Amino acid sequence: VSACRSCGAPILWAVTPGGRRIPLDADPDDAGNIALDTSSLKAVAVFVADADGTDTRPRYRSHFASCPQAEGWRRS
Numbered sequence: 001v002s003a004c005r006s007c008g009a010p011i012l013w014a015v016t017p018g019g020r021r022i023p024l025d026a027d028p029d030d031a032g033n034i035a036l037d038t039s040s041l042k043a044v045a046v047f048v049a050d051a052d053g054t055d056t057r058p059r060y061r062s063h064f065a066s067c068p069q070a071e072g073w074r075r076s
């Protein structure tokens, strides 16, 4: 777990299947749409579309969506 450089919130870094690093809120959230596939060395963020509960992995939310300083993320 590390801390967001913008707001200091605890975040997890994951990578998308496309290889981009994305920050996730460290605390799982049932309303999130991202699950982590930790079967490989990297934590891969998998976007979960189903809402019927067949995927029982913990859900996370992108910190891009929840960061109060999200404007700062858009500079790249």
Ligand SMILES: [Zn+2]
Pocket: 004, 005, 006, 007, 008, 009, 063, 067, 068, 069
């Ligand atoms: Zn933040």
